Amino acid sequence: MTSDFWNGRSVLITGISGFLGAWLARTLVDRKAQVVGLDQEPTGALALHGDLEEQVRVVPGNVCSVDDVARALDQSGARTCFHLAGQSMIDPNGRSPFSRRSSSTRRFSGSPTCQLHP
Numbered sequence: 706m707t708s709d710f711w712n713g714r715s716v717l718i719t720g721i722s723g724f725l726g727a728w729l730a731r732t733l734v735d736r737k738a739q740v741v742g743l744d745q746e747p748t749g750a751l752a753l754h755g756d757l758e759e760q761v762r763v764v765p766g767n768v769c770s771v772d773d774v775a776r777a778l779d780q781s782g783a784r785t786c787f788h789l790a791g792q793s794m795i796d797p798n799g800r801s802p803f804s805r806r807s808s809s810t811r812r813f814s815g816s817p818t819c820q821l822h823p
């Protein structure tokens with residue numbers, strides 16, 4: 706991968722407001738990528754990275770919703786997607802394991818979204 710690989714590249718990051726998503730956004734913005742995020746939370750960890758919030762666009766939505774994912778893909782025009790949305794906290798996962806499975810495991814692969822955007 707050349708050093709300018711990300712320059713101008715449109716990238717979608719699900720879970721961009723989370724710990725890993727925000728760090729990935731920071732890394733890609735520093736490499737001049739056009740970063741769009743999909744997250745059910747508007748800011749989260751993005752706020753910990755200085756002016757990063759002003760350098761990315763966050764599409765609010767749920768990765769379990771085909772419509773939300775399709776909207777984010779359409780708005781970003783991304784050909785590259787990093788899927789980091791997931792419920793990482795132990796307590797909520799224990800209380801709601803089905804919800805965790807939906808966002809963390811089923812992901813895009815088992816949903817019609819893959820058929821819309823193969």
Ligand SMILES: NC(=O)c1ccc[n+]([C@@H]2O[C@H](COP(=O)([O-])OP(=O)(O)OC[C@H]3O[C@@H](n4cnc5c(N)ncnc54)[C@H](O)[C@@H]3O)[C@@H](O)[C@H]2O)c1
Pocket residue numbers: 719720721722723724725726743744745746749766767768769789790791792793794808809
């Ligand atoms: N941080 C780590 O060290 C680590 C290690 C191994 C695996 N992981 C996995 O990587 C992923 C990201 O980790 P993290 O530390 O950034 O977690 P995080 O909790 O900080 O961020 C997760 C983000 O995903 C979003 N999200 C959750 N469910 C969603 C849904 N249905 N639709 C849209 N957005 C949703 C949350 O709002 C949050 O912003 C998780 O799946 C986690 O289990 C993390």
